[in-house]
Amino acid sequence: MESSKKEKTKQKIIEAVGSIIAESGFQNLGINAIAREAGVDKVLIYRYFTDLPTLLRQFALQSNYWPSLAEFVEHSPAQPNETPASLASKVLINLLHELQKRPMTQEIIKWELLEKNELTEELDKARKEMIREGLESMKELAPGMMPPRDKKFLAVHAIVCAGLVHLLLHSKNKEEFMGLNLKTKEDWQYVEEGVKLIFESL
């Protein structure tokens, strides 16, 4: 049992990173905070991970912080006669639901929004890889729809997706956005219907 103890504390450290991000975001993500949360001396962090960036990389690799696109596409399988519009709105709304469940992912999106450093680069690389995989599986499930042939349509997808993300992040600290009360399920329902309306109208 030479290194099992070491492995154990390494694990504790990595888990502490996740806890801190989920609880209080990345603002307090420092050596001292991680050591405190893990109940471990900070010198061990340096010994086992040498760096905070390499610790973050380790964390990004093992914690699947990004919802697997393949997974939630399967959650809403394409019906035989389903229109591309219906499928598109279903996928985006599903993405919204998955993101709503993942506070840690929301924090990371915020982080990447406002800082560009070696830490966020690591997270970005991991996320892009997962998205690439997800798109592959979407091409199989809905070959006619992906990718949109016209860049205008692609832009519409991007606007709606970005809009949902922003509304979600916004709703964490504020309850109102342009007359919608994002603390109520009712108005989120209107948002989902708005998404459907957009794609049906196309």
Add this chain to the structure above:
Amino acid sequence: MESSKKEKTKQKIIEAVGSIIAESGFQNLGINAIAREAGVDKVLIYRYFTDLPTLLRQFALQSNYWPSLAEFVEHSPAQPNETPASLASKVLINLLHELQKRPMTQEIIKWELLEKNELTEELDKARKEMIREGLESMKELAPGMMPPRDKKFLAVHAIVCAGLVHLLLHSKNKEEFMGLNLKTKEDWQYVEEGVKLIFESL
């Protein structure tokens, strides 16, 4: 000239706040940083503003950090026979252009996105007031369109607006979003056409 010197240094301090936010965001917005930027001893900040929150309030009041909705609505006056759809996309695209010009505003939006404290509350209050005024003037300019009679339509407006904001913020640190290259004017053009497409289709 008893208090002109005092007024002058007060002004320097307030301007320093704006400079720091525009340059490096709100992350480094502290007493020491402000004093350093203004070339002033920090004790003066406490003497003149007593608090950092009150300093922020002062700053928010005098610097019109939020684009005046009334102003840019006038930039794109409604044509006589203009459809509500055309007007809606024009207004939102105009809002996008105004935000693109205001790095400080972008920073503040980010800030409100990820922190909720007395400082952001002050900024929030100031912004809501300006938006309220803007909506008033929009009701006059386009009485048939504002506010949307159906909440679904309101939600569409919110999604598109939020989407544009998110794409803008995202483009600062990343160049790609769902296949769009947001560092190129070309793909931003597609985004604008996507907005028009959405509203025309409704």
Add this chain to the structure above:
DNA sequence: CGATAAAGTCACCAAGTGGTGACAGAATCC
């Protein structure tokens, strides 16, 4: 002029940050 009130400077405090070197205890290997 001299007295008073304001403007600005300086030194200091406690607390927190990232980071390192020296040490004790235990496990390993010969």
Add this chain to the structure above:
DNA sequence: GGATTCTGTCACCACTTGGTGACTTTATCG
């Protein structure tokens, strides 16, 4: 057994942060 390697603890460093009291300088007013 003994020597060495590894895990973990502790004390410490330099630096930054927010915040305050004591001081000097300057200007105002009578």
